[in-house]
Amino acid sequence: MTIASIILAAGEGTRMRSKLPKVLHPLGGKPLIWHALQAVKGLVDRAPVLVVGHGADQVRATVGDIAEYALQAEQLGTGHAVLMAQPLLQSKADTLLVTFGDMPLLRNESLRQLIDLHRSSKSPVTMTSIIGDEARGFGRVMRDDQGNVVGIVEQADATPEQLAIREYNVSAYCFDAAWLWTTLTRIPASPKGEYYLTDVVSLAVSEGFRVASLVLDDPEEAIGLNTRVHLAEAEKVLQKRINEGWMLAGVTIIDPERTYIEAGVHIGRDTVILPNTYLRDDTVIGEDCQIGPDTTVINSMVGNHVHVLASVLEHAEVRDHVTMGPYCHLRKGAVLDEGVHLGNFGEVKASYLGPGTRMGHFSYIGDAKIGKNVNIGAGTITCNFDGEVKNPTEIGDEVFIGSDTMLVAPVKIGARSITGAGSVVTHDVPEDTLVIGVPARIIRKLERSDK
Ligand code: UD1
Ligand code: CA
Numbered sequence: 001m002t003i004a005s006i007i008l009a010a011g012e013g014t015r016m017r018s019k020l021p022k023v024l025h026p027l028g029g030k031p032l033i034w035h036a037l038q039a040v041k042g043l044v045d046r047a048p049v050l051v052v053g054h055g056a057d058q059v060r061a062t063v064g065d066i067a068e069y070a071l072q073a074e075q076l077g078t079g080h081a082v083l084m085a086q087p088l089l090q091s092k093a094d095t096l097l098v099t100f101g102d103m104p105l106l107r108n109e110s111l112r113q114l115i116d117l118h119r120s121s122k123s124p125v126t127m128t129s130i131i132g133d134e135a136r137g138f139g140r141v142m143r144d145d146q147g148n149v150v151g152i153v154e155q156a157d158a159t160p161e162q163l164a165i166r167e168y169n170v171s172a173y174c175f176d177a178a179w180l181w182t183t184l185t186r187i188p189a190s191p192k193g194e195y196y197l198t199d200v201v202s203l204a205v206s207e208g209f210r211v212a213s214l215v216l217d218d219p220e221e222a223i224g225l226n227t228r229v230h231l232a233e234a235e236k237v238l239q240k241r242i243n244e245g246w247m248l249a250g251v252t253i254i255d256p257e258r259t260y261i262e263a264g265v266h267i268g269r270d271t272v273i274l275p276n277t278y279l280r281d282d283t284v285i286g287e288d289c290q291i292g293p294d295t296t297v298i299n300s301m302v303g304n305h306v307h308v309l310a311s312v313l314e315h316a317e318v319r320d321h322v323t324m325g326p327y328c329h330l331r332k333g334a335v336l337d338e339g340v341h342l343g344n345f346g347e348v349k350a351s352y353l354g355p356g357t358r359m360g361h362f363s364y365i366g367d368a369k370i371g372k373n374v375n376i377g378a379g380t381i382t383c384n385f386d387g388e389v390k391n392p393t394e395i396g397d398e399v400f401i402g403s404d405t406m407l408v409a410p411v412k413i414g415a416r417s418i419t420g421a422g423s424v425v426t427h428d429v430p431e432d433t434l435v436i437g438v439p440a441r442i443i444r445k446l447e448r449s450d451k
C-alpha cells in the first residue's frame with residue numbers, strides 16, 4: 001500500500017479579509033499550512049501534494065520543496081480541487097489521505113487512526129466526524145435507521161431536520177485512489193456549479209459500500225478557520241495543548257492562560273515559566289531556568305540555570321548561569337557568556353560579553369567584544385555610531401569601566417585597565433592603565449596592588 005497526501009489550500013479565504021493567503025496566517029507562530037503538513041508527517045510515502053490557487057506563488061515560496069504543488073486555477077469546489085492532484089499521483093499511490101489546509105488542529109494520531117480504519121474497512125472511502133453542539137457551518141453526516149452513513153449534506157443545502165443533526169463532517173478522508181479518480185468525475189455540479197468532495201460518500205453508498213466514519217473524541221480538532229475570530233479560538237486551543245505538553249514534559253508553567261509558547265520552541269526540564277511570558281520562533285531554553293514574568297524571547301538560545309526577569313531577548317544567545325533584568329533588551333547578535341549579570345535597563349546589540357562580566361545599571365553596549373570578569377559601571381555607553389557607520393569597541397579581561405564612561409568607537413581598552421567616572425574615551429587605552437577625563441587622558445600605569 002502506497003499512501004499519498006493531498007492538502008487542499010486553493011480557496012481565497014475571503015472572510016479573513018486579508019492580503020495574506022489564508023493558509024499562511026500564523027498560528028502558534030507557524031503558518032496554518034505548516035500545521036496541516038505536521039498532521040500528515042510520517043504517515044505518507046511521498047511529499048504531500050498541496051492544491052494551490054489563490055496566492056499560489058506565496059504559498060509555494062513559504063512552504064518550499066517539502067511539498068509538491070497542483071494548481072487549481074479556478075475554485076470549482078473541494079471535489080474539483082482533489083482532481084487537480086491526479087496528474088501528479090495517478091499510478092503513484094493506491095491510497096490517498098485528503099485533508100484541508102485550514103484545519104490546523106487535526107492531530108497526526110487521528111489521521112493514523114483514520115488510515116488504520118480504512119485498511120480494515122472494505123469501503124473505498126473512510127471519513128471522519130465529530131459529535132457536538134457547535135455546527136460552525138459544517139456538513140451534516142446523514143445515517144439510516146441502522147446507523148450506517150448514507151451521505152453528507154452541506155449546511156447551505158440542508159433541510160430543517162438535517163440541520164438538527166449533531167454529527168458533523170470534519171473533512172479528513174482516506175480513499176482508494178483508483179476508485180476516487182473515477183468517482184470524482186461522476187460528482188454532479190451543485191446549484192452554484194461547484195463539485196463537492198462530500199458527494200463521493202453517497203456515491204460509494206449507492207455502489208453498495210458501507211462507509212466507516214472515525215468519530216473524533218475531541219471536537220476541537222475540527223476547528224477550521226474561516227475568520228479571524230476562529231483564528232483566535234484555534235490559538236487558544238493550540239496554546240493549551242502546547243503548554244500542557246511542556247508541563248507533562250517537566251516544565252513548570254505558573255499560569256498557562258497567560259503564557260504563550262510557539263510551536264517551534266524547546267524547553268528543558270525543571271525550568272519555570274512565569275506569567276505573561278512569550279517564547280517565540282525557534283527559541284531554545286535550557287534546564288533549571290526561571291523565565292519571566294513579563295518576558296519575550298524571540299528566536300534565541302538560552303542555556304541552563306538562567307534567570308530572566310521582565311526582559312526582551314531577540315536573536316540572542318545566553319549561556320549558563322546568566323542573570324538578567326528587570327528591563328533588559330538583548331538585540332540581534334548579543335552573546336552573554338557564562339555567569340554574565342545584567343541589571344536594570346541594559347541593552348546589548350551585536351556584542352559578546354565574556355564569562356563573569358557584570359553590567360548592573362543603565363548601559364548600552366553595541367558592536368563590542370568584551371572580555372571576562374569586566375565591570376561595566378552604571379550608565380556606560382558604547383558610542384558606536386558616528387553618523388555614518390557602526391564602529392567596534394574592544395574591552396580586555398578584568399577591565400573596570402567607571403560609571404558614566406563614554407566609549408567613542410572605534411576604541412580598545414587593554415586588559416585590567418580602569419576608566420574614571422564620567423570619562424569620554426576617544427583613544428585606545430593600553431593594558432594596566434588608568435584613564436580619566438574628557439577626553440580621557442592616561443593618569444598612570446597600574447600595579448597589582450591598585451586593584
Ligand atoms: C467543507 C466541507 C464540509 C465540512 C467542512 C469542514 C465540502 C463541500 N464541504 O466545507 O462538509 O464540514 O469543510 O471544515 O467539502 N478549497 C479548494 N478549492 C476549492 C474549494 C475549496 O482548494 O475549489 C479548499 C479551501 O482552500 C479550504 C478547503 O478546501 O482549505 C475547504 O473549503 P471551504 O470552502 O472552507 O469548505 P467548507 O465550507 O468549510
Ligand atoms: Ca472551511
